[in-house]
Amino acid sequence: MTDDRSPALDRHLLTITQRPPRVFVHGDGSWLVDDSGRRYLDLVQGWAVNSLGHSPALVAEALASQAGRLLNPGPAYYSRPMLDLARRLTELSCFDRVFLASSGAEANEGAVKLARRWGQKMKGGAHEVINFHDGFHGRTLAMMSASGKPGWDRLYAPMPTGFAKARLHDIESVRRALTPATVAVMLEFVQGEAGVNLVDAGFVRELRALCTAHDLLLIADEVQTGIGRCGTAFAYEQYGIEPDLMTLAKGIGGGVPLSALLCKERFNCFEPGDQGGTFCGNPLMAAVGLAVVNEVCRADFLADVRQRGEQLSRGLQAIARDFGCPGERGLGLLRALQLPSDDAAAVVEAASSLAPAGLLLNAPRPNLLRFMPALNISAADLDDALGLLRQALHEVWG
Template identity: 55%
Template sequence: MTEQDQFDSLMAIAKRPPIIMTHGKGARLVDQHGKEYLDFIQGWAVNTFGHSPEIVVDALTRQANSLINPSPAFYNGPALDLATKLSKNSCFDRVFFTNSGAEANEGAIKLARKWGCKYRGGAYEIVTMENSFHGRTLATMSASGKPQWKELFEPKVPGFLKVPLNDIDAVDAVVTEKTAAVMLEPIFGEAGVIPASECFLKELRKLTRERGVLLILDEVQTGMGRTGKLFAYEQSGVEPDIMTLGKGIGAGVPLAAVLAKEEVSCFDPGDQGGTYNGNPLMAAVGCAVLDALIEPQFLERVREHGDYLALRLEELARRHGLGTVQGRGLLLALDLKYEIAEAVVERARDWGLLLNAPRPTLLRFMPALNVSKKDIDEMIGILDGVLSVETFSR
């Protein structure tokens, strides 16, 4: 069987280069030909400590030797420990574990609708933002404001009203007695690393409280230290009623969570569940990840290295006449000003650098949270060379 036959055995759900990644360590990935890549994608902000970090390998090994999955009909130690740690380090009281960020957002939508049914006269509508991204289940695609999905998989789940980001008047205009919640990402990742303004988040919190509806923050990409705080909501001083986590909480393994205030946690037995949700194997990793993130100075280093990455990208932008750098911490984007992002990604990959282009004119940078300044400098050097190629000169 040829490599192409193997490639053809998978459904074509993404544009993948003809490369098979075989192993990785830290900031490096290696393909089947032995070629090494400096990885500034890290599974789309998933690999908190890079590839195959000891902290994850050790947690998996220890837990696999004792208990992998007793079924969600029973408590298990790692899930209880992780839920307790998350509650103690956040403003939330209750935790429900899932396997992916999309599943967590689906759970948040269900919880908000259950709350609206019980406490707001059957309210079920959720206000979301244009260009937002909440996952690929049918409900989370319906909640998302991604323009390319407008006609996809119709009919979608009803009850989601879209408004522009950072427009409090637009939110106010669509909130009615049918509204259960407002849901948004603190920083729009797939839309191009676009932050919700601190002013907007504060106004939104005030509005939702005055109108008696819930505020849900999707922190699947921004949570677990990505923006320099454990959770991005801390940077605005706005406490949501429900928050979702994913990606970084598992540092590469399938783990996500819904966190909620006590007064919102209204699921009854049987309303929500999942065969693998909160299994001890994944929860043990989550405990190890959270313990590492709250170590003294770790998040301070994330902020320091995020500032350094932004500085180096701004220098690069000035040198090549590019646009602005946006984002926070180690979730940043560079505006190329021209629709060359995909070509830059391909050329960079040829040169041993892995980058992401969420938009035709944008590059997104999502390195491991323990990325070194040396790796940042190396990345900038490769990207500088790529942008200096005549093909990309303006």
């Protein structure tokens, strides 16, 4: 057994984050087990990646079945899973075309490339994209420039250019950012990394109208909100508008690396060779994605997600009242609890150390906890999680 308290655990890993001193060896649904046998109820799920929980049979079966047939003929050839997943995504959405990739950042890069290619062909070389302060679109250099996370414009300077910033719920700030070189506006309907900030539906409608009036692409980054996370197949369905491009990742693969860029036919303007990638559309990941999408996007499954989202919201509201927290917010099963002080990291640590079972939480801000449980979490597990959260808050605040 590995000594999970050893400071040498990461001696062979490049230092990129501070990981807790435990090694996970097994997962089942909403639960993880480390190599000491300790169990944890997981409300992080790989940062909203494991839409069906840990090691679901559906994903394991899709992997095993496809692995025995065809892994990766290369992106220059068709495969049946690639075609079937692309068809299914267009059936479920307002889009006509699909490009499959491996990560959210890759899908978002693809969206910016497609917008710029369209700008070259249809708008006299327009290439600038308007993004929003506190937005998050990934960790490539271009997507760090596109993101509105404080300090990211200096971390790896010089950074790629062509990204302007506006403020959520301030349509005039979007107008001020417009130039003759503007080609698109890129938006998250819920800013997850910024603390689960919901975008107002009225602002989204204003933004859609502005983009239409100026012949700009509206790009929906649904990397975290798509594939059932918010209680509908895609979050845009709850805003009464249709984007021109949309990106998906995280939950679409149910735990495996898969993402997608979708567009309407009008914007299908890549020339052969403009875009690609060694693993893009490989049948192994596409087969898993198809299985996950078919499961999650059923009407009865999505109805259950909405029910569990309401249960989590009620539970967090009760905790907020009992502990003097400012409140909770979210959409579906992407929610946050705002704390009255900067104790989020202490609560995360206390929750993971509870006996006999720990609770895994995420703190994207010093005074905020984020919850991203499996979409099929049971009502009983969710009640247990809320009880454990109460214990952790008592541990920190007495």
